[in-house]
Amino acid sequence: MQAASGRDAPDRCPGAVQVHAAADGGLARVRLPGGRLGVDALAVLRRAALDLGDPALELTSRGNIQVRALRPGAEVELAARLSGVGLLPSDTHERVRNIIASPLSGRDGLGALDVRPVVAAYDALLCADPALAALPGRFLVTVDDGRGDVTALGGDVGLHGDRLTLAGTMTSCGGDDPADLLIRATRAFLAERAEQGGTAWRLAELTDGPARVAARLGASCGLGAVHDGAGPGLVHRGAGPGLVHRGAGPVVGWTPQTGGLAALTVVVPLGLLTQAQSAALVEAAPGEIIVTPWRTVVVPDVSVAQAGPVEALLTAAGLGTDPASPWAGVTACAGRPGCAKALADVRADARAAVEAGTVPGDLPVHWVGCERRCGAPKGRHVEMLATADGYLVVS
Numbered sequence: 001m002q003a004a005s006g007r008d009a010p011d012r013c014p015g016a017v018q019v020h021a022a023a024d025g026g027l028a029r030v031r032l033p034g035g036r037l038g039v040d041a042l043a044v045l046r047r048a049a050l051d052l053g054d055p056a057l058e059l060t061s062r063g064n065i066q067v068r069a070l071r072p073g074a075e076v077e078l079a080a081r082l083s084g085v086g087l088l089p090s091d092t093h094e095r096v097r098n099i100i101a102s103p104l105s106g107r108d109g110l111g112a113l114d115v116r117p118v119v120a121a122y123d124a125l126l127c128a129d130p131a132l133a134a135l136p137g138r139f140l141v142t143v144d145d146g147r148g149d150v151t152a153l154g155g156d157v158g159l160h161g162d163r164l165t166l167a168g169t170m171t172s173c174g175g176d177d178p179a180d181l182l183i184r185a186t187r188a189f190l191a192e193r194a195e196q197g198g199t200a201w202r203l204a205e206l207t208d209g210p211a212r213v214a215a216r217l218g219a220s221c222g223l224g225a226v227h228d229g230a231g232p233g234l235v236h237r238g239a240g241p242g243l244v245h246r247g248a249g250p251v252v253g254w255t256p257q258t259g260g261l262a263a264l265t266v267v268v269p270l271g272l273l274t275q276a277q278s279a280a281l282v283e284a285a286p287g288e289i290i291v292t293p294w295r296t297v298v299v300p301d302v303s304v305a306q307a308g309p310v311e312a313l314l315t316a317a318g319l320g321t322d323p324a325s326p327w328a329g330v331t332a333c334a335g336r337p338g339c340a341k342a343l344a345d346v347r348a349d350a351r352a353a354v355e356a357g358t359v360p361g362d363l364p365v366h367w368v369g370c371e372r373r374c375g376a377p378k379g380r381h382v383e384m385l386a387t388a389d390g391y392l393v394v395s
């Protein structure tokens with residue numbers, strides 16, 4: 001039996017309405033279920049960042065976008081602008097719309113199903129249920145089309161192909177309405193949490209959480225093996241001998257889609273989209289972008305005729321379109337001056353290391369300004385931990 005682990009305070013995950021007071025001003029996190037962001041909405045978000053806070057948009061390890069350094073009270077204007085383009089469908093549920101999905105699902109011919117409708121349906125059901133506003137902001141839903149990319153990110157509830165996962169454990173639960181199954185599992189988490197004291201943030205923190213939630217879903221729902229994210233569905237197209245591939249998810253560069261189109265995955269250096277880069281994405285993307293949990297951005301649905309101009313535009317803006325980009329897999333927390341806890345300007349130090357070619361190894365490398373380790377990638381990686389005496393390399 002797993003030991004219960006209670007929390008003595010509510011989580012303080014920021015939202016776009018409930019902003020966090022950081023050292024550099026208000027920090028707003030805009031949820032993007034499945035990472036999808038239409039170009040019109042991106043244009044509005046970009047302009048809002050320029051007008052109201054730090055012009056750069058910050059990508060998160062859950063495929064969301066943050067706006068930093070908001071001036072006092074600017075969150076009201078930000079919320080109004082987001083609402084106008086559909087990025088804030090619910091004030092009450094904004095912090096709990098944490099849904100990661102296979103970025104290329106339904107486009108590249110891989111996976112057992114197109115999960116985009118599942119994400120949309122789950123999000124709508126979530127926002128329609130007032131009780132689900134009580135979910136912790138840390139609660140995570142992964143919707144994996146079976147290829148094994150986002151299941152590995154450790155969702156509390158998830159879909160892997162046609163099966164439900166609970167805290168990374170495969171179950172025998174399936175069915176022809178996966179969004180409804182995910183919602184029932186989400187409600188079961190809250191019910192089990194209430195029975196155990198109501199303080200856990202994650203399913204794995206509950207005593208026998210996966211088993212008890214599975215039992216609440218019915219006698220036919222049994223637990224199977226833990227899914228480690230590896231397997232035949234995990235495909236790194238474009239990888240080859242000698243190619244450094246840090247991280248997971250869509251490989252940087254072009255991926256053929258069905259129907260004669262293609263998707264271009266670009267590296268965003270240190271997960272910070274400058275104004276020039278977001279403008280280039282608005283201009284280049286035919287309809288939407290997909291922000292991935294690996295701090296890359298996918299531009300899907302590009303025609304053969306547009307491939308060259310799109311790649312040239314994004315490359316000129318400083319986005320990495322080469323799978324061997326030195327920025328691939330290099331991430332950093334906010335650090336100084338944005339975070340009061342930081343012992344170093346980790347972004348400046350990471351940038352200097354990339355430019356000097358001294359980033360260690362071929363694993364993902366994450367730079368952090370203190371032991372809270374914000375934004376650390378899931379799985380094996382090298383950590384550059386700022387201390388009072390310089391960086392500690394932890395691998």
Ligand code: SF4
Nearest residue numbers: 333339369370373374
């Ligand atoms: S890891 Fe530490 S320094 Fe970095 S953002 Fe988190 S709290 Fe701040």
